[in-house]
Amino acid sequence: MASGFGFHGGVPRCFAFWQEFSKCYAQSDTPSQCRPHADDYLECLHHTNEIARAKAIKAEFVRKAEHQAHEGRKAADILADGVIVGVGLIQRSGEGQGK
Numbered sequence: 001m002a003s004g005f006g007f008h009g010g011v012p013r014c015f016a017f018w019q020e021f022s023k024c025y026a027q028s029d030t031p032s033q034c035r036p037h038a039d040d041y042l043e044c045l046h047h048t049n050e051i052a053r054a055k056a057i058k059a060e061f062v063r064k065a066e067h068q069a070h071e072g073r074k075a076a077d078i079l080a081d082g083v084i085v086g087v088g089l090i091q092r093s094g095e096g097q098g099k
Helices: 015-027 031-046 048-080
Strands: none
Touching: 015 031, 031 048
């Protein structure tokens, strides 16, 4: 950002945040007043909050997938214990007579 030009020429992506921060810093009495502007600029540069949010979403997705796999494994174990499950191809006596 030292030159003021983006990677492919023109205005860099975070230049607007930098202008807001520098304007605030020039007009304020204490630098702590400009902390929100500095945070916005640093987020634009490094994407720390965005990365943390993406990691949290991925962790939740993995947790749910593991839970579903565990529940599926329980159902498969029940079926593997010898319980006969009908698929509805053959009607047994007493089934379907009310139709």
